[in-house]
Amino acid sequence: MSVLLETSAGDIVIDLLVDYAPKLCENFLKLCKVKYYNFSPIHSIQKSYSFQTGDPLGPMAPQSDGGTSIWGLLSGDPADKTFTAFFHPKLKHLERGTVSMATAPHPSDPDQRVAASQFIVTLGDKTDSLDGRAAIFGKVAEGFDTLEKINGAIVDDRGHPLVDIRIKHTFILDDPYPDPPGLREPSSSPLPTKEQLATVRIAEDEELLDEEANEEAAAEAERRRREREAAAQALTLEMMGDLPFAEVKPPENVLFVCKLNPITNEEGLELIFSRFGKILSCEVIRDRKTGDSLQYAFIEFEDKKSCEEAYSKMDQVLIDDRRIHVDFSQSVSRLSEVWRNETNAKRKKAAMRDGGGWGGVKELEKRRQYRNEPVELDEGRGGQSRVVGARLVATRAIDAQSVISTGMESGTGPGGMAGIATRNGAAEAHGETAIEIANTTVTTAIGEAGTIVNGPTVIDAIMTGIEGG
Known part of the structure; x- marks a missing residue:
């Protein structure tokens, strides 16, 4: 059972404790129903403590009677103006x-x-000095930002705000009580009376222009600051790989539903929301260890129109005795997951095409050509053959090629030494034994050549020497 108070500072939703204070709740609900509280001023503001309202004229009006109960309003009998308040010991x-x-x-x-x-709303915690003097009948469910605005209002020495804060309208979200005899609900909110208008100090729309300009400038600066901060955070997530790109936007067909009852499950939510259109997925987020509901969910519709209709009609609806809150999802985690999976699949496919699994990419094997020890490539990880030989980087200067060529033709110089050594080594044995002896001789010869030349590798001279042998 709830009531929405629309004030000049913002909206406040009050959940009523009908099981603990039934008569207090009935009086409050019926006064809201007949629009008794419309244009009632908020007064007696005590910072971080409480404020008071509920008198249609307010304490500053000389003709104010302090307000009356619903029964006194209907009967006109002064004896019914008040009723005995009940103080529940647990509240x-x-x-x-x-x-x-x-x-x-x-x-x-x-x-x-x-x-x-008249009723009181607390603006801070541990205001237990009100116990025994104010009878509790409800709690604010939504509108704490409005309470902050009221708490920060500029007031005089009696706690009355300099710029009027008033209750504009009251809306009953749920009323379990039958109407008392004689109650007639007005078809529309009544206009303020002359007596009420006479109590206005500074109206809501009469604030100083320079204050409005300052507030607008501050709000604009804060908006730009938040945009820059959001852009920087998005860029960081993109660099880390959590977002495909910084300008990614959340999907327009997904609703975020929170304040769920722990017993509410996917089947129930999908059944309730499916009347607005086809649902592609419905997921209640749960604790990974215990499996308990974290009391919020994501509902994905097939089209944007169904999502918007569900948003407009399902906010503040009771599901399993809990008043849920519905908003458009701002999460992009699912988009990021899809992007990462697609990217990884493309990388894996490219790696398989270039020589096997993740460890068999050909570009990675090029790094092995400069090693001078025997290398065996695993066929299961992309290797295609067995290579046994000696690779050596001897020089870096381009002119060394001519030195090696001259040595091969004349049989002298470092190129000739490498060729002769290789032929001698290969002539002494056959098969793999000959290769091993040649390797030993080549290593000795090229070690000497390495002290003379500073050019490209002498591997061509070595291979020529082996062919000549």
Whole structure:
């Protein structure tokens, strides 16, 4: 059972504790229903403590009677103006947003307290000094940002705001009580009376222009700062590989649903939301270890129109005794996961095409050509053959090629030494034994050549020497 208060500072949703304070809740609900609270001023603001409202004229009007209960309003009998307030022993003023009826001692019995129409909303925690003086009947469910605005209002020495803050409208979201005899709900919100208009100090739309300009400039600066911060964070996520690109936007067909009852599951949510269109997926997010619901979910529709219709009609709806909140999803985690999977699949496919699995890419094997020890490539990881030989980087200067060629023709010089040594080594044995002896001789000869030349590799001279042998 809830009531929405639309104030000049913002909206406040109050959940009523009908099981603990039934008569207090009934009085409040019926006064909201007949629009009794419309244009009521918010007054007696005590920073980080509480504010009070519920008197249509407010304490500054000389003709104010302090408000009346719904029964006194309907009957017109002064005896019904107030009623005995009930204080539940389990309800305490311990947290911000506690809503309670303002009470006063009964004229004939000081130990008994009575209530009428005015109520108090706490602006801070541990306001237990109100216990026994204000009868709790509800708690603020949404609109804590509005409470912050009221808490920060500029007030005079009596706690009255210099710029009026008033209740504009009241909307009953759920009413379990039958209407008392004589109650007639107005078809529209009534206009303020002359008495109410006479209590206006500075209206909401009469603030100083320079203050508005300053606030607009500050708001614009804050907006730009947030945009820059968001762009920097997106760029960081892109560099880390968590986003495909920094300008990625969330999907327009996915709803974020929170404040769920822990017992609510995917089947129930999908059944409720499916009346707006075809649902592609519905996932209640759960704890990885325990499997318990984290009380929020994502619902993906087939098209954007169904998603928008569900958003407009399902916010603040009761599901499993919990009033859910619905918004468009701002998450891009699923898009990032799809992008990563596609990217990894492309990389793996390219690696298989270039020589095998992840370890068989041909470009990686090129690094082995400069090693002078025997290398065996595993066929299961992309190797295609067995190579046994000696590779050596001897020089870097281009002129060394001519030195080697001259040595091969004349049989002298480092090129000739390498060729002769290789032929001698190969002539002494056959098969792999000859190659091993040649390797030993080549290593000795080229070691000497390496002290003379500084050009390209002498591998061509070595291979020529082997062919000549």
